[in-house]
Amino acid sequence: MDIALAVLGGFAAAAVAPLVVARAGHYGGYLLALVPLAVFAFYLSLAFGADDVAAVSWTWIDALGVDFSFRIDGLSRLFGLLISGIGAIIVVYAAGYLKGDPKLGRFYLFLLSFMGAMLGLTAADNLVTLFVFWELTSVTSYMLIGYKHEYQASRDAALQALLVTAGGGLAMLAGLVLLGIAADTQSIAEINAAGDVVRDHHLYVPILVLLLIGAATKSAQFPFHFWLPGAMEAPTPVSAYLHSATMVKAGVFLLARVNPSLGGTTEWTAALSIAGGATMLLGAYLALNQYDLKRILAYTTLSALGTLVMLLGVGTELALKGMVTFLLAHALYKGALFMMAGAVDHEAGTRDVRHLGKLARAMPITAAVAVIGALSLGGFPPLFSFIGKEVLLEATLENEWGAFWLLLAVVAVSSPLLVVAAGVIAIRPFFQAGGEPPKHPHEAPPSMWAGPGILALGSVVLGLAPVLGQGWLIEPAAQAVAGEEFEVRLALWHGFNLPLAVSAMTIAAGIVAYLFREQLRALTWPVESRVAGTVGPTRGYEGFLVGIKRGSAWQTRKLQHGRLRRYVATTALATVGLVALAAFTNGGVPLAFDVGGVHFYEWFLGALVLGGGVLTAVARNRFFAVTAVGVVGVGVALIFLVFSAPDLAMTQLLVDVLTVILFVLVFYHLPGPMLQARRGVLVRDAALSLAVGATMTLLVLGVVHADRPTDVSEFYAAAAYAEAFGRNVVNVILVDFRILDTLGEVVVLGAAALGAYALLKYRARDPEGDEQ
Amino acid sequence: METVLAFVIGGLYAAGVFLMLRRALARVVLGIAILTNATNLLIFTAAGLTRGEPAFIDEGETLLSEPYGDPLPQALVLTAIVIGFGVLAFAMVLIYRAYRSVGSEDSDHMTTTEFEDGER
Numbered sequence: 001m002d003i004a005l006a007v008l009g010g011f012a013a014a015a016v017a018p019l020v021v022a023r024a025g026h027y028g029g030y031l032l033a034l035v036p037l038a039v040f041a042f043y044l045s046l047a048f049g050a051d052d053v054a055a056v057s058w059t060w061i062d063a064l065g066v067d068f069s070f071r072i073d074g075l076s077r078l079f080g081l082l083i084s085g086i087g088a089i090i091v092v093y094a095a096g097y098l099k100g101d102p103k104l105g106r107f108y109l110f111l112l113s114f115m116g117a118m119l120g121l122t123a124a125d126n127l128v129t130l131f132v133f134w135e136l137t138s139v140t141s142y143m144l145i146g147y148k149h150e151y152q153a154s155r156d157a158a159l160q161a162l163l164v165t166a167g168g169g170l171a172m173l174a175g176l177v178l179l180g181i182a183a184d185t186q187s188i189a190e191i192n193a194a195g196d197v198v199r200d201h202h203l204y205v206p207i208l209v210l211l212l213i214g215a216a217t218k219s220a221q222f223p224f225h226f227w228l229p230g231a232m233e234a235p236t237p238v239s240a241y242l243h244s245a246t247m248v249k250a251g252v253f254l255l256a257r258v259n260p261s262l263g264g265t266t267e268w269t270a271a272l273s274i275a276g277g278a279t280m281l282l283g284a285y286l287a288l289n290q291y292d293l294k295r296i297l298a299y300t301t302l303s304a305l306g307t308l309v310m311l312l313g314v315g316t317e318l319a320l321k322g323m324v325t326f327l328l329a330h331a332l333y334k335g336a337l338f339m340m341a342g343a344v345d346h347e348a349g350t351r352d353v354r355h356l357g358k359l360a361r362a363m364p365i366t367a368a369v370a371v372i373g374a375l376s377l378g379g380f381p382p383l384f385s386f387i388g389k390e391v392l393l394e395a396t397l398e399n400e401w402g403a404f405w406l407l408l409a410v411v412a413v414s415s416p417l418l419v420v421a422a423g424v425i426a427i428r429p430f431f432q433a434g435g436e437p438p439k440h441p442h443e444a445p446p447s448m449w450a451g452p453g454i455l456a457l458g459s460v461v462l463g464l465a466p467v468l469g470q471g472w473l474i475e476p477a478a479q480a481v482a483g484e485e486f487e488v489r490l491a492l493w494h495g496f497n498l499p500l501a502v503s504a505m506t507i508a509a510g511i512v513a514y515l516f517r518e519q520l521r522a523l524t525w526p527v528e529s530r531v532a533g534t535v536g537p538t539r540g541y542e543g544f545l546v547g548i549k550r551g552s553a554w555q556t557r558k559l560q561h562g563r564l565r566r567y568v569a570t571t572a573l574a575t576v577g578l579v580a581l582a583a584f585t586n587g588g589v590p591l592a593f594d595v596g597g598v599h600f601y602e603w604f605l606g607a608l609v610l611g612g613g614v615l616t617a618v619a620r621n622r623f624f625a626v627t628a629v630g631v632v633g634v635g636v637a638l639i640f641l642v643f644s645a646p647d648l649a650m651t652q653l654l655v656d657v658l659t660v661i662l663f664v665l666v667f668y669h670l671p672g673p674m675l676q677a678r679r680g681v682l683v684r685d686a687a688l689s690l691a692v693g694a695t696m697t698l699l700v701l702g703v704v705h706a707d708r709p710t711d712v713s714e715f716y717a718a719a720a721y722a723e724a725f726g727r728n729v730v731n732v733i734l735v736d737f738r739i740l741d742t743l744g745e746v747v748v749l750g751a752a753a754l755g756a757y758a759l760l761k762y763r764a765r766d767p768e769g770d771e772q
Numbered sequence: 773m774e775t776v777l778a779f780v781i782g783g784l785y786a787a788g789v790f791l792m793l794r795r796a797l798a799r800v801v802l803g804i805a806i807l808t809n810a811t812n813l814l815i816f817t818a819a820g821l822t823r824g825e826p827a828f829i830d831e832g833e834t835l836l837s838e839p840y841g842d843p844l845p846q847a848l849v850l851t852a853i854v855i856g857f858g859v860l861a862f863a864m865v866l867i868y869r870a871y872r873s874v875g876s877e878d879s880d881h882m883t884t885t886e887f888e889d890g891e892r
Contacts, residue, residue: 562883564800568792598773606776609813613787613806622798629805632784636809639777643821644841648849652812655857659805666864667798670877674796685793693786696814700778703818713844717836720843721829729827729836729843734850745851752858756865 006042010116018105029095036087043080071125074476079122086245089451094237096447114140127176127186138165145234157233164227172214192260219251222278226537229298236342244334252308260483272313277410279306284414287421293341293351304330322391324478329385333376336455349438356429362441365449367430372456374426378419384462393499419510466490589702609635622667630660777817784810797867797877808856819845
């Protein structure tokens with residue numbers, strides 16, 4: 001129960017957030033931070049509690065086997081601690097960053113809802129529960145990215161993120177459903193415990209592909225990476241929270257979650273290593289030609305996400321250890337760096353590094369955070385991410401997969417590029433001279449440096465003493481990802497070995513590259529700008545949007561053409577086609593011809609009705625047609641009379657008389673002779689009409705001799721007098737048993753009468769307002 | 773008799789659809805009238821026909837005695853007749869109104885909800 005409270009408490013806090021902010025202004029933010037703090041404390045208590053796993057479950061949709069269930073294991077705990085811990089910091093940070101913003105209450109509403117969705121996603125045990133929270137993160141992030149909705153760029157970025165992630169979410173839903181079918185259970189824990197069931201299932205490849213699309217869109221893997229830099233339109237607290245530490249890692253989380261049941265195959269290794277490696281390289285490279293602090297950070301985040309996916313793809317024990325370690329390290333330093341960028345923007349008025357310089361004197365604490373963050377980004381010792389990188393290199397070097405050299409090359413190229421990005425972030429704005437920021441910079445308020453300071457401190461402490469995080473946090477998470485037991489022993493110093501040598505070489509290469517960064521940019525930018533302008537995925541996305549609009553316009557023109565007779569023809573043709581298809585697939589309809597015992601006057605009645613119908617259809621004069629319709633009505637009334645339905649006959653006769661009178665009244669006002677169609681058109685329409693008629697005849701012939709259930713009729717026959725004290729059973733049904741239907745009928749007639757009255761009284765007005 | 777009526781119903785459907793495929797709105801409404809009759813007859817026939825045995829409970833009895841014409845489809849058709857008339861009456865007023873507004877009874881002149889230039 002307390003699990004559900006912790007997971008869903010964010011939504012409750014979100015609901016009251018606008019009220020709190022309305023009362024307390026930005027101080028309300030400090031108050032609201034208590035909620036994520038409490039969640040953080042709860043997850044800590046779980047980590048040091050007696051049980052390794054905490055679970056709770058309610059039946060949701062019994063018939064579909066859907067439970068609303070949570071199960072918190074090591075991986076969920078790691079994510080829960082990151083989401084709630086960084087969440088608390090972000091809530092405080094936003095109070096400073098958005099101080100005085102009139103929409104602050106709404107901001108907290110979205111932010112805390114997002115936190116709840118993220119906690120639910122990482123704690124979910126049921127596939128459907130997981131999906132619901134997954135989509136909630138997409139929706140809330142749409143709100144958050146589009147927070148500055150007055151700006152076109154902000155709205156476009158939000159829509160782009162929503163379309164990409166929610167589109168991927170649809171693929172993922174299909175994948176989750178297939179996964180549930182393949183494993184014959186919807187509990188993720190049971191699926192993971194079932195061993196090779198999913199891997200050996202014939203649906204394995206579709207499941208893998210669909211889930212990969214979901215994960216790749218969410219975690220911005222190549223070629224879906226383009227939405228993440230765009231999402232930097234969001235306020236910086238959002239970027240720091242969603243786009244570094246939490247939401248973009250949801251895709252990685254999903255892959256890690258299903259790793260025990262889906263991972264380890266050749267397909268898995270190949271797909272994830274390639275997608276992850278490509279993203280890692282591309283993100284590190286794309287950061288090179290950026291000058292906006294947040295965009296540089298966004299591209300390095302891409303690189304980090306690619307690293308995580310690649311490590312999951314490699315999938316060895318060491319790689320999974322490295323994945324978890326790197327995930328934690330990245331969340332710590334990237335969160336801090338984003339908040340640092342926001343503080344610079346807030347105090348200096350720009351995030352463009354070309355306009356910033358010598359900020360270290362005015363903003364010493366922010367500068368310290370930037371330096372620690374940048375050293376982490378570059379993978380320098382003694383920070384925690386250095387350990388992560390060591391394990392990453394070790395895992396790459398011992399990798400047995402054939403493309404080992406390829407992966408090593410990816411790491412060897414992207415690491416120095418990240419060092420360049422680190423230098424651009426930390427050295428240029430804080431220590432070099434030059435640049436004229438729009439505002440005279442001051443140190444940010446404590447609410448904006450305390451949080452990033454804590455995260456930066458975490459990077460240092462865990463780097464110097466990784467033992468503090470390994471036993472209770474990293475080890476259970478890595479075990480949950482692997483689905484097996486092993487020990488995690490992290491150390492800053494591994495001795496002189498190959499990973500250390502590679503690490504040192506990449507750092508050295510990075511420093512050299514930083515010194516020659518202008519030359520690198522001059523070399524690459526002309527090519528990059530040309531490629532992005534012609535074939536980049538952003539172009540693909542735009543083309544997709546244009547195509548969708550064109551497609552729907554075309555379809556509307558074709559389907560909604562406004563010509564009544566074409567609608568009728570389409571409907572008639574579809575009816576005939578579908579009935580024929582159904583009859584054909586069921587192996588034909590048994591028909592019974594039986595004209596024995598038909599009285600001569602019944603033949604006459606049939607001929608009367610049929611003849612009336614045909615004459616109506618071929619009449620050239622309106623009043624002749626009305627007469628023929630009247631004959632049809634009378635003939636039907638007589639048929640009712642012969643076959644035991646006197647009430648029907650009476651009603652039909654009255655209605656028929658009224659119908660004829662109405663027709664005459666209306667037709668009297670219509671102009672001269674009726675339009676006549678060309679012969680070809682008439683033949684075509686007659687053929688279609690005869691097809692419809694033949695279909696209906698066959699239907700009736702098929703139906704009349706089939707067995708019909710009679711219990712409802714028998715009930716009325718027995719109950720009419722006993723319960724309703726009426727002898728005319730048809731009347732009793734209408735005015736007693738089904739009286740509400742009859743009431744509805746009266747309402748329909750009333751509505752038709754009112755509508756007719758309004759139409760007769762209506763006078764069309766032209767746009768100038770003159771009466772017609 | 774069901775076999776005979778099956779062909780009558782088919783003929784009525786053919787006539788109704790043929791009328792609804794015409795451009796003259798008067799014919800379209802006539803087609804609706806024919807289709808209404810055809811459908812009522814279809815429901816009535818599909819339930820099976822019984823001659824001369826209305827579903828009345830005789831004086832002194834409390835149960836309906838066999839054989840009897842099935843009261844259930846009759847109740848349905850009775851409702852359908854009345855509703856069908858409501859629809860038809862509304863449709864008639866509608867074509868009258870449309871003719872007055874557009875100045876034509878050709879449905880091909882009514883492909884848009886907006887007035888076109890020079891058209892009232």
